[in-house]
Amino acid sequence: MARERTGEVTFQDIANFTGFSKTTISRYFNHPGTVSEENRKTIEKALSSLNYSENRVAKMLAKGKTDIIGLIIPNLYNGFYQTIQDLLIGTYDKYGYKFLVLSGSDSESRERRYIRELLAYRIEGLIILSHTIPSSELAGLGIPVVGIEREDRYISSVSTDNHMGGVQAAKLLYENDCDEYIILNSPTATDVPAFGRVMGFVETVQGFKKPHTFLEYEMDSEYETMVDSIEKIMKNKIISSFPGKRKGIFCLSDSSAIVVLNYLFRTYGCLPEDYRIIGFDNTPASKEAVLPLSTVGQQVEILVDTAMSILLDEIRTSKEYGRFSQKDPVHAVIPPRLISRETTD
Amino acid sequence: MARERTGEVTFQDIANFTGFSKTTISRYFNHPGTVSEENRKTIEKALSSLNYSENRVAKMLAKGKTDIIGLIIPNLYNGFYQTIQDLLIGTYDKYGYKFLVLSGSDSESRERRYIRELLAYRIEGLIILSHTIPSSELAGLGIPVVGIEREDRYISSVSTDNHMGGVQAAKLLYENDCDEYIILNSPTATDVPAFGRVMGFVETVQGFKKPHTFLEYEMDSEYETMVDSIEKIMKNKIISSFPGKRKGIFCLSDSSAIVVLNYLFRTYGCLPEDYRIIGFDNTPASKEAVLPLSTVGQQVEILVDTAMSILLDEIRTSKEYGRFSQKDPVHAVIPPRLISRETTD
Structure with missing residues (x-):
């Protein structure tokens, strides 16, 4: 089968067929971006007519x-x-x-x-x-x-630079006049990048002489576990704990930030004035959330x-x-x- | 460089080194799932010691x-x-x-x-x-x-089977006692799969002798264009048009369904009793929406x-x-x- 597909067509043959120079044919194969759309089409028709098929595998061995x-x-x-x-x-x-x-x-x-x-x-x-x-x-x-x-x-x-991401999040919440700074993290996210984010956030908040609280939710492969655990934390440790304070919640992933936002929306029908939320990752879902979510994005x-x-x-x-x-x-x-x-x- | 990485080690050499049979060595390469974790580790150590490197490219040409x-x-x-x-x-x-x-x-x-x-x-x-x-x-x-x-x-x-997906969506909305059946589609989605969905939906709704309305929103590469267009449709053509009727909205993508849901939530602080929504695709975002979204999923x-x-x-x-x-x-x-x-x- 391999042989049937292997043509014996050379660059010269293609040049003759199209009327282009061998250099143009070579550019088509090696730097396709430099060949105009029109010339490309002409060459493609020629390849098809000549029944051309490159054997890259042989080339690999050779070069x-x-x-x-x-x-x-x-x-x-x-x-x-x-x-x-x-x-x-x-x-x-x-x-x-x-x-x-x-x-x-x-x-x-x-x-x-x-x-x-x-x-x-x-x-x-x-x-x-x-x-x-x-x-x-x-x-x-x-x-x-x-x-x-x-x-x-x-x-x-x-x-x-995850540390800088934490700094950026803390500064934004500070500019939003937050009184209480809450870091919401999962215990499984104790790898190096997440650690840098937390350090950058905490150091910056301390620089502003503001209080911070570290809360951990449970997580396994089920999305529902995360939702249950975050909703319990919201109910028992956040809503009841800081009356009259504006709470800035820094979530180490957009997924968890969206759970927080959805919980507040379902409870109050809106994002109350005394809450500010920022996530991390700039996932597609962060833009599609009930309120588009503020977040720190990696420049992928x-x-x-x-x-x-x-x-x-x-x-x-x-x-x-x-x-x-x-x-x-x-x-x-x-x-x-x-x-x-x-x-x- | 290629030559330096190419070992001349045979299956027999690996068998000798590990004390396993040649069959086991062959199974390791060709049916790795059938070799125990322990034996795999032994073989991997042997490969490393013997400086083994398979030349698959040469094999490709040969076979x-x-x-x-x-x-x-x-x-x-x-x-x-x-x-x-x-x-x-x-x-x-x-x-x-x-x-x-x-x-x-x-x-x-x-x-x-x-x-x-x-x-x-x-x-x-x-x-x-x-x-x-x-x-x-x-x-x-x-x-x-x-x-x-x-x-x-x-x-x-x-x-x-996109047609069946449309049937499933219509039946679910009918079981939800909807009076008005609204199909929300983008004009760009007139390819064959989307067409099947709409046909299945409309035929089923007609079978139930219920009225349906077809609404198209604008879409380009910007997410914001879709949001603007759907919000206008919600305000001008849905909310004001069917007073006292329960509206079943069939969105041909989860993205558009989430925009509808978010709009209702931001307007009413909840999903009102006279609205039911179903999307299509079962995207990750559909589960993370402010209310987890009902949808028709492809069995990927x-x-x-x-x-x-x-x-x-x-x-x-x-x-x-x-x-x-x-x-x-x-x-x-x-x-x-x-x-x-x-x-x-």
């Missing part, structure tokens, strides 16, 4: 250039990972790299197997979002590796573009030297962006 | 088996496409196929180029969700192709699993015959699932 990047993400149900994955796939027209994606489900041995699997396809680089495998091990894979929002001591990485486009720049640089370097060894990992930190909507002034 | 399926989706911003893509990637542990994903952004010439690009990697099959390229052309690619929710005359396909897991079964069957057949030609395309139709939450009784 060691697969144009494939491996991507390992922890799971497929978290909106942040989904967004990063989609944006990476969307860089294809810009950089010409395709992605082989595997999802690790937080198992170290499974992810190790996945990485070996990807290496067998001669991926040119790896982007990794999952946390299970230490960077010391990743640095020894022999190809460039860039981590996004994960432990990164021995590999290059891109992360959001910049995260992805920076990760690709670093990785492609390292791929280029590794090709020049004929091999790759990670000597000076680059750590890019991207500031988050405060998005003020209707749950704050 | 024509790449274990790669191509996936073309229309865009990366629609939750349905995102879900399908993630579920497909998640089938890796079950079927052992990896996916090369490209996103077409509704350009026929671009998608044609993408398909040629994927064919160059010797993908074994193609799953396509985008609409631009006619199935007659896809059927001639020489590899098995399965469409999901798209025109499918000449290729195998999997679709949701079943869609994906059926698409994979059909495609893998065709891949097997094509290997037996040495080539692939699409003779009897299979068209699987999956019923949707009614999800009754709090915007209906």
